[in-house]
Amino acid sequence: xxxxxxxxxxxxxxxxxxxxxxxxxxxxxxxxxxxxxxxxxxxxxxxxxxxxxxxxxxxxxxxxxxxxxxxxxxxxxxxxxxxxxxxxxxxxxxxxxxxxxxxxxxxxxxxxxxxxxxxxxxxxxxxxxxxxxxxxxx
Amino acid sequence: xxxxxxxxxxxxxxxxxxxxxxxxxxxxxxxxxxxxxxxxxxxxxxxxxxxxxxxxxxxxxxxxxxxxxxxxxxxxxxxxxxxxxxxxxxxxxxxxxxxxxxxxxxxxxxxxxxxxxxxxxxxxxxxxxxxxxxxxxxxxxxxxxxxxxxxxxxxxxxxxxxxxxxxxxxxxxxxxxxxxxxxxxxxxxxxxxxxxxxxxxxxxxxxxxxxxxxxxxxxxxxxxxxxxxxxxxxxxxxxxxxxxxxxxxxxxxxxxxxxxxxxxxxxxxxxxxxxxxxxxxxxxxxxxxxxxxxxxxxxxxxxxxxxxxxxxxxxxxxxxxxxxxxxxxxxxxxxxxxxxxxxxxxxxxxxxxx
Numbered sequence: 001x002x003x004x005x006x007x008x009x010x011x012x013x014x015x016x017x018x019x020x021x022x023x024x025x026x027x028x029x030x031x032x033x034x035x036x037x038x039x040x041x042x043x044x045x046x047x048x049x050x051x052x053x054x055x056x057x058x059x060x061x062x063x064x065x066x067x068x069x070x071x072x073x074x075x076x077x078x079x080x081x082x083x084x085x086x087x088x089x090x091x092x093x094x095x096x097x098x099x100x101x102x103x104x105x106x107x108x109x110x111x112x113x114x115x116x117x118x119x120x121x122x123x124x125x126x127x128x129x130x131x132x133x134x135x136x137x138x
Numbered sequence: 139x140x141x142x143x144x145x146x147x148x149x150x151x152x153x154x155x156x157x158x159x160x161x162x163x164x165x166x167x168x169x170x171x172x173x174x175x176x177x178x179x180x181x182x183x184x185x186x187x188x189x190x191x192x193x194x195x196x197x198x199x200x201x202x203x204x205x206x207x208x209x210x211x212x213x214x215x216x217x218x219x220x221x222x223x224x225x226x227x228x229x230x231x232x233x234x235x236x237x238x239x240x241x242x243x244x245x246x247x248x249x250x251x252x253x254x255x256x257x258x259x260x261x262x263x264x265x266x267x268x269x270x271x272x273x274x275x276x277x278x279x280x281x282x283x284x285x286x287x288x289x290x291x292x293x294x295x296x297x298x299x300x301x302x303x304x305x306x307x308x309x310x311x312x313x314x315x316x317x318x319x320x321x322x323x324x325x326x327x328x329x330x331x332x333x334x335x336x337x338x339x340x341x342x343x344x345x346x347x348x349x350x351x352x353x354x355x356x357x358x359x360x361x362x363x364x365x366x367x368x369x370x371x372x373x374x375x376x377x378x379x380x381x382x383x384x385x386x387x388x389x390x391x392x393x394x395x396x397x398x399x400x401x402x403x404x405x406x407x408x409x410x411x412x413x414x415x416x417x418x419x420x421x422x423x424x425x426x427x428x429x430x431x432x433x434x435x436x437x438x439x440x441x442x443x444x445x446x447x448x449x450x451x452x453x454x455x456x457x458x459x460x461x462x463x464x465x466x467x468x469x470x471x472x473x474x475x476x477x478x479x480x481x482x483x484x485x486x487x488x489x490x491x492x
Binding site for chain 1: 180181182205206207233234235236237239261262263277278279280395420422
């Protein structure tokens with residue numbers, strides 16, 4: 001679906017800091033939303049966690065730099081990092097070009113899938129995104 | 139919101155204060171200058187790749203890595219730094235990066251105007267004069283739970299020292315760096331003909347910020363806070379943080395938004411090739427508008443370096459697939475010899491990966 005000009009695929013879960021989660025078994029792929037990348041501007045550098053690192057939901061686990069800003073990358077749900085997208089480390093522009101596809105950031109083995117309930121999905125994601133647009137993009 | 143009008147502070151500490159206040163969640167405007175010259179690098183810069191560490195050692199210039207982005211900057215007491223720290227929950231202040239730049243650039247712009255200098259904000263993060271010269275730089279970051287917006291007003295600037303600080307592959311290009319800085323970066327002194335009074339600049343800037351931020355309560359740095367700030371300074375000076383390898387692989391010096399000097403070098407079988415490129419636009423994909431190639435490779439006749447190879451590259455976008463046929467055409471020409479150097483070597487010397 002598209003909300004106010006920002007892509008927001010229906011099948012994903014969303015963290016309040018504008019990260020998406022896609023689940024395959026207990027492995028979650030994580031990336032940034034279209035809203036995040038459009039508001040942040042062109043991403044020039046990324047610092048991502050290392051494989052086997054363990055994190056709790058809402059932990060700051062990396063850094064993103066655009067021409068204007070150095071921001072934080074959050075872990076949307078608890079788990080252990082299983083893979084980091086080396087392609088986006090070499091070429092961060094991919095995140096802006098394809099945030100829901102090739103621009104994924106990392107994968108983690110989720111330790112508590114019930115945490116997904118704290119994220120937005122479907123109708124709640126739509127409302128959250130509309131509110132964020134009202135607050136931040138108008 | 140608190141106002142910390144600090145005037146001059148010991149060099150590194152002058153830049154640590156806002157990091158510590160943001161970590162502690164203190165909403166504040168800080169106005170400060172370092173007592174002595176220092177060098178600040180962006181969060182993601184590779185110090186070994188981009189900083190002339192020998193020069194820093196020789197001159198005793200301290201090095202600092204800020205948690206804000208951007209490139210190498212030379213800081214001294216002739217620059218007035220402003221740092222705005224606020225909570226994302228503070229709905230009176232900008233909630234997005236774009237809004238932060240739009241709103242928080244206004245006070246320094248109006249302050250310049252009050253000193254007779256018309257300036258405007260130019261993407262990505264510069265304040266520029268009507269003549270298009272940079273007169274201030276800005277940046278932002280999320281530090282702790284706060285949003286932090288920083289910038290500087292250049293009363294005067296030491297172009298010479300700044301031109302010495304960048305690590306460049308060939309010393310004979312120092313002049314090029316100096317000239318490029320001098321042509322593209324200006325100061326309040328240069329624009330108005332005299333060095334403004336620093337107290338006056340500080341007061342005008344605070345007055346203008348007050349119009350945007352609302353009431354500001356004057357505050358002092360408590361001894362306990364200073365102890366914590368010094369502790370943070372120690373952490374930020376640790377070799378891991380200061381010299382830790384970051385992602386940048388090619389040296390560069392941002393002169394102003396949209397104008398970068400890029401330095402590359404590559405050891406080919408036929409010798410070392412060094413390049414300096416003046417790129418108009420983004421480093422990847424911008425136009426190479428000036429270029430110099432040097433090294434200890436062999437090229438016969440030697441005139442074909444400038445008249446052949448450099449000309450084939452000039453005017454091209456800094457992008458492998460546009461450069462490749464241009465360089466290949468020169469390399470394939472039969473009226474020159476360049477033993478042990480391939481098209482791929484030239485691309486690598488330009489800092490473009492295989």
